[in-house]
Amino acid sequence: MNDAANTDRWIRWLNTVQLVLAGMIIMAPTVWMVLSSFKPSFEVTAYPPTLVFSPTLENYAELTRTTPFLSYALNSLIVTVGSTALGLLFGIPAAFAVSWTRITWPAILTLAARMAPGTLFLLPWYVMFRQIGMIGSYTALILSHAVITLPIVIWVLLPSFDAIPRSVFEAAQVDGCSVTRILWRIAMPLVASGIAVSAILAFVFSWNYFLFALVLSNGDTKTLIAAAFNFIGEGSTQWGALMAAATLIALPPLVLAALVQRWLVSGLTLGAVKG
Amino acid sequence: MSDTAAPLTQDRQKLEMAALSAPAVFFTVAMIAFPVVYTIWLGFQTFSSTGKQSFAGLANYSKLISDYEFWHGLWITIALFVLSLVLQLVFGVWLALVLFNAKRLPGILRSLFISPFMMPPVVAGMMWLVILDPSLGAANYILQSLGLPPSDWLASPTWVIPTVALIDSWQWTPYVALIVLGGLQSLPPSVYEAAQIDGASPLKTFQRITLPLLLPTIVTAAILRSVDLLRFFDIIYITTQGGPGNASNTLNIYGFRVGFEFFNIGYASALMLTLTAIVFGAVLAFNRLRGAVAW
Numbered sequence: 001m002n003d004a005a006n007t008d009r010w011i012r013w014l015n016t017v018q019l020v021l022a023g024m025i026i027m028a029p030t031v032w033m034v035l036s037s038f039k040p041s042f043e044v045t046a047y048p049p050t051l052v053f054s055p056t057l058e059n060y061a062e063l064t065r066t067t068p069f070l071s072y073a074l075n076s077l078i079v080t081v082g083s084t085a086l087g088l089l090f091g092i093p094a095a096f097a098v099s100w101t102r103i104t105w106p107a108i109l110t111l112a113a114r115m116a117p118g119t120l121f122l123l124p125w126y127v128m129f130r131q132i133g134m135i136g137s138y139t140a141l142i143l144s145h146a147v148i149t150l151p152i153v154i155w156v157l158l159p160s161f162d163a164i165p166r167s168v169f170e171a172a173q174v175d176g177c178s179v180t181r182i183l184w185r186i187a188m189p190l191v192a193s194g195i196a197v198s199a200i201l202a203f204v205f206s207w208n209y210f211l212f213a214l215v216l217s218n219g220d221t222k223t224l225i226a227a228a229f230n231f232i233g234e235g236s237t238q239w240g241a242l243m244a245a246a247t248l249i250a251l252p253p254l255v256l257a258a259l260v261q262r263w264l265v266s267g268l269t270l271g272a273v274k275g
Numbered sequence: 276m277s278d279t280a281a282p283l284t285q286d287r288q289k290l291e292m293a294a295l296s297a298p299a300v301f302f303t304v305a306m307i308a309f310p311v312v313y314t315i316w317l318g319f320q321t322f323s324s325t326g327k328q329s330f331a332g333l334a335n336y337s338k339l340i341s342d343y344e345f346w347h348g349l350w351i352t353i354a355l356f357v358l359s360l361v362l363q364l365v366f367g368v369w370l371a372l373v374l375f376n377a378k379r380l381p382g383i384l385r386s387l388f389i390s391p392f393m394m395p396p397v398v399a400g401m402m403w404l405v406i407l408d409p410s411l412g413a414a415n416y417i418l419q420s421l422g423l424p425p426s427d428w429l430a431s432p433t434w435v436i437p438t439v440a441l442i443d444s445w446q447w448t449p450y451v452a453l454i455v456l457g458g459l460q461s462l463p464p465s466v467y468e469a470a471q472i473d474g475a476s477p478l479k480t481f482q483r484i485t486l487p488l489l490l491p492t493i494v495t496a497a498i499l500r501s502v503d504l505l506r507f508f509d510i511i512y513i514t515t516q517g518g519p520g521n522a523s524n525t526l527n528i529y530g531f532r533v534g535f536e537f538f539n540i541g542y543a544s545a546l547m548l549t550l551t552a553i554v555f556g557a558v559l560a561f562n563r564l565r566g567a568v569a570w
Contacts, residue, residue, distance in 0.1 A: 011376075012376075015373055015376045015377060016377070018369075018373045019373050019374070019377055022370050022373060023384070023387065023388075025445070026387065026388060026390070026391060026445070026449060027387055027390075029399075029402055029403065029406055029445065030390060030391070030394070030402070032402070032405075032406060032413060033398075033402040033405075036405065045411050047410075047411050047416065048416050049411075049413045049416055089298070090298045090299040090302055091299060093295035093296065093298070093299070094295065094296040094298070094299035094300070096295060097292045097293075097295040097296040098296065100292060101289075101292050103292075106296045106299055106300050106303075109300070109303050109307070109308075110299065110303050110307075112307075113303060113306075113307040114502075115502045115554060115555070115558065116307075116311075116506075116551050116554065116555075117505075117506035117508075117527050117530075117547060117550050117551060117554065118506070118508070119506075119508075119527060119530050119531050119534065119543070119547050119550075120311065120314060120547040120548070120550075120551050121306070121307060121310050121311070121314075122531075122534075122535075123314055123317065123534050123540055123543055123544050123547060124310035124311075124313040124314050124317065124544075125306075125310060126534075126535070126540075127313070127317070127540060128310070128313070143306060144306075146302065146306070147306050147307065150299060150302065150303070154299065178291065179288055179291035179292060179295065180291060180294075180295070183295065204393060207395070208394070208395035208396065208397070210395070210396065210397050210508070210509045210512070210513075211508060211509070211531075214512075214535075215535055225395055225397050228397045228398075228400075228401060228513055229513070231401070232401065232404070232513070239405050242401060242405065243401075243402070243405060245401070246398045246401040246402055249395060249397075249398050250394040250395060250398045253393050253394060253395065254390055254393055254394060257386070257389055257390070257393035258386040258389075258390075261382060261385045261386045261389055262382065262385070264389060264393075264453075268450070
């Protein structure tokens with residue numbers, strides 16, 4: 001009896017050790033990035049690396065002084081908000097229709113787009129957008145990023161719409177409600193939390209997306225992610241400013257993801273796993 | 276619903292439903308389907324240095340077969356894919372078991388666990404670039420304090436692919452773990468109790484009961500990761516751009532560079548169509564596997 005309790009406690013202790021170890025490996029690089037962003041420039045590249053230092057904001061000041069960081073951030077915000085809005089505008093009615101009719105091919109079509117390598121679309125887009133002079137425009141960037149956001153919105157919302165009992169809609173139909181009215185007045189309020197999760201996930205993945213802006217943006221419309229090369233610089237060791245840039249770029253998605261962490265996994269697996 | 280009114284409302288309903296999905300379908304056809312057809316056509320074209328375009332038949336594809344860089348890129352893509360997938364599945368299952376045994380996962384801890392894969396891969400690349408710097412990075416300092424030899428990491432042609440696999444696994448192992456954790460939580464507790472009564476050891480229980488029951492979930496995680504791993508781009512492009520030399524030149528990186536650095540749009544199209552076929556082939560194969568391990 002006592003023996004079993006001892007073994008049990010031992011196993012639990014071993015498990016906690018593993019959990020702490022895993023947590024440290026997961027957290028350490030990010031903590032290092034944030035710490036480095038607050039180090040005085042002579043200490044960022046100190047070897048052996050230092051853990052104790054007097055924190056400073058000089059790297060952040062340097063970043064805004066030497067690069068158009070704020071205008072890149074504004075570009076990122078325009079493209080991300082625009083593509084998220086477009087994804088919601090097209091995705092919400094489509095998810096509702098797919099859930100109602102069980103005609104799934106529109107949803108699968110958008111998913112196929114999510115699986116193919118982005119360069120496959122980027123090549124023809126580049127040729128087409130160049131011909132109509134849209135390279136570097138916000139429109140081209142928002143349209144390309146909506147390819148990322150649309151399948152996220154549709155596939156995160158599908159299970160939410162599926163969960164609404166049919167009788168709710170049938171009752172409304174008997175009362176003479178049109179389908180559009182049912183979506184707007186009844187279904188959308190019922191899946192409001194799903195819409196919030198899908199909007200946040202769409203925002204995060206649009207914000208994080210690298211490839212399209214690399215080719216479709218120009219000096220004036222460059223997003224933060226596409227501008228990452230500017231922060232790295234050629235063979236320089238401005239690590240303080242680089243880590244300040246990395247910290248600021250990672251901040252919006254990390255804060256938003258923390259808000260919806262509970263629903264995140266079922267959303268990220270596009271309904272393949274109920275989390 | 277009365278019988279006489281039904282046909283009319285049903286027709287009307289169908290029309291309204293079609294109208295609701297029309298914008299998404301139209302958008303996808305305009306942005307995806309049409310461009311892909313255009314890419315197929317571009318794959319049969321050559322572009323001269325002046326930008327003049329002419330029909331080339333299968334020239335791009337025969338070039339592909341004799342192109343050393345293509346086969347090298349294919350090898351790099353597969354090596355990176357296998358290495359990363361194995362790392363992420365093994366450590367993901369381990370982490371899931373640890374989390375499962377901890378019973379309760381507070382929200383704040385879950386937020387920390389998801390932080391690697393919610394941050395932009397580009398940021399992960401910037402961050403690890405500093406940590407893995409061969410002369411001043413913290414990673415080599417840690418190795419040396421443990422009495423181990425330092426590594427050139429991303430700057431070494433031999434180690435660049437394992438290093439990239441390590442960075443990607445740091446980002447995505449927690450994601451695999453959370454998927455597998457979902458699978459663990461949905462297993463009926465009765466099977467464990469039965470095994471316990473039979474006196475099976477924890478290792479045997481895992482090997483004979485937990486693992487087989489988890490396989491469908493693990494394959495699902497493998498599918499989701501494969502799609503990203505086979506078209507690996509962000510971390511490599513931000514850290515090495517395919518280098519040193521061509522040591523990390525995956526097919527996606529190679530295709531991108533052929534298209535947008537050398538502006539050989541026709542050949543790049545042929546490369547990307549080949550890569551797309553590989554990605555979809557892998558997804559279909561894994562889907563078969565999932566059918567085979569379902570219970």
